[in-house]
């Protein structure tokens with residue numbers, strides 16, 4: 203059978219690091235509040251010349267290098283982002299040009315913080331349908347540019363960055379032990395579109411707008427939605443939480459991750475957490491965390507990895523893969 207196998211990963215971060223102490227000079231907040239309520243200690247903030255495109259291109263180059271795959275092999279390039287360089291064309295086409303890729307298709311996916319999981323699910327479906335053989339899935343964001351820097355309830359939470367994985371369709375034995383994506387589950391419920399949104403857009407205000415969030419409301423749904431979609435994905439693959447080597451969640455809030463872990467009986471040491479240094483980087487957070495854990499040797503070839511996310515829309519989803 204054909205599976206979408208993760209061949210390599212890479213990431214990129216803006217140069218500037220902004221700590222909670224730096225943040226307390228901008229809004230009325232404290233390191234103590236931010237760490238206690240979220241687990242975040244610092245985040246990277248894009249400077250001049252650093253954009254969703256440049257960060258995404260850098261992450262993609264590193265992922266191709268890590269995979270030992272030439273850009274010319276890539277025939278599908280998906281960028282998950284809610285902060286594109288321009289309203290159009292898709293940032294994916296800009297990155298495609300930067301990488302010198304002239305074949306296949308490139309497009310953006312808009313599912314906010316769930317974007318990377320959506321991108322993986324889409325790429326997997328296209329590889330299995332024979333429409334792609336080698337895909338780059340990139341999560342890249344510059345949320346600092348859509349934050350209201352006078353609103354302490356949101357601006358302390360987010361950061362900028364990018365992560366990428368290279369997927370290649372490979373024929374493998376039909377076994378859960380074979381490498382590749384085993385299951386992807388994507389969900390959304392648009393009734394909650396006004397709980398986490400941007401108050402502008404090309405067709406309404408003709409502006410980009412600023413991020414707005416009812417944090418407590420999002421928090422309430424996050425644990426329930428994430429836990430249920432993880433359970434669905436594991437049930438479809440016929441595996442129990444105990445068989446999963448690594449949980450690589452969207453990095454929104456330490457308390458959400460701990461709550462989900464408690465609900466599913468996952469030991470905390472099997473959760474990859476990078477939100478202390480990255481903050482919430484929306485669609486970039488999962489591939490950033492994955493890259494950190496692969497490169498520091500925690501996640502190894504053959505490990506069973508569960509990616510999960512929830513974000514604006516609401517959108518949420520989970521992807522189970524053997525690395």
Ligand code: UT7
Nearest residue numbers: 230231232235239315354355358417418420421454455513
């Ligand atoms: O990635 C997409 C998904 N997003 C999420 O998953 C985010 C989900 N939500 C959350 O992570 C949490 O709800 C937050 C971290 C956003 C907020 O934590 P909370 O424990 O729900 O706090 P709260 O909103 O209930 O606010 C508690 C208090 C309030 O003061 P009062 O009304 O109790 O006097 C806030 O005004 O904390 C105050 N507060 C702050 N204080 C210092 C809010 N933001 C800050 C701040 N610094 N930055």
